[in-house]
Amino acid sequence: MSISIHLQELSCSHDDVALFQPLTHHFAPCAVYRIAGDNGAGKTTLLRSLAGLFQGTSGTIEWLNTQPSSSAAKLPQAERRANLLYIGHKGGIKLGLTPLENLRWLTEYQIADKPLLDALDRVGLYGYEFVPAAKLSAGQKRRVALARLYVSQHPVWILDEPLTALDKAAVESLTDFFRQEAERGRLVILTTHQSLPIDDLVTVKLEHVPCD
Numbered sequence: 001m002s003i004s005i006h007l008q009e010l011s012c013s014h015d016d017v018a019l020f021q022p023l024t025h026h027f028a029p030c031a032v033y034r035i036a037g038d039n040g041a042g043k044t045t046l047l048r049s050l051a052g053l054f055q056g057t058s059g060t061i062e063w064l065n066t067q068p069s070s071s072a073a074k075l076p077q078a079e080r081r082a083n084l085l086y087i088g089h090k091g092g093i094k095l096g097l098t099p100l101e102n103l104r105w106l107t108e109y110q111i112a113d114k115p116l117l118d119a120l121d122r123v124g125l126y127g128y129e130f131v132p133a134a135k136l137s138a139g140q141k142r143r144v145a146l147a148r149l150y151v152s153q154h155p156v157w158i159l160d161e162p163l164t165a166l167d168k169a170a171v172e173s174l175t176d177f178f179r180q181e182a183e184r185g186r187l188v189i190l191t192t193h194q195s196l197p198i199d200d201l202v203t204v205k206l207e208h209v210p211c212d
């Protein structure tokens with residue numbers, strides 16, 4: 001499936017305080033989008049809103065099936081989850097489980113061990129598959145979370161700070177992967193405070209709401 005997300009005058013609020021100026025934007029497939037803004041600008045809140053995890057919004061968020069054969073039909077909420085891989089900034093890793101056990105759990109036991117082990121190999125965790133995550137470094141824990149990308153069939157990826165704690169080589173490898181996956185049709189929306197060397201990267205900046 002090919003999916004786009006359309007925002008019209010979207011605003012997110014905590015405690016009735018709007019975080020950024022209303023945002024109108026079309027996120028199309030085959031592209032990598034970076035949500036930019038200062039600390040506290042509302043990037044995480046926006047990503048959670050797109051993923052359906054935060055409800056304090058006004059304006060509209062529409063997920064559209066943009067498959068050539070379809071007429072841009074709106075995707076109901078229930079179908080969004082099946083098409084989305086959301087990785088929050090905490091990564092969702094359970095420290096008492098090994099990387100392989102974490103991946104089994106995170107992929108809801110739908111994937112055989114071999115592709116999961118291959119994914120751990122892809123993120124440089126060969127040899128750490130059976131080590132409790134509590135014994136891994138911050139960057140290695142992040143790699144466990146990111147290994148899900150290498151077994152994902154979801155057309156939409158929403159990733160909050162995926163590059164945090166990664167070393168230079170891992171950032172380069174992941175950036176290449178994002179570029180390739182966008183070329184294959186995926187819609188990737190992410191936040192990062194690091195520079196992202198992707199030529200066609202689209203940056204969407206959240207603007208402060210001016211004070212009265």
Ligand SMILES: Nc1ncnc2c1ncn2[C@@H]1O[C@H](COP(=O)(O)OP(=O)(O)OP(=O)(O)O)[C@@H](O)[C@H]1O
Pocket residue numbers: 014015019037038039040041042043044045046
């Ligand atoms: N659960 C909450 N209740 C009230 N306010 C919140 C809550 N979560 C976040 N906020 C506030 O909303 C604002 C935006 O937070 P958010 O995490 O979306 O920003 P961010 O742009 O992702 O920041 P950073 O770059 O530091 O990660 C912040 O001022 C934060 O204090």
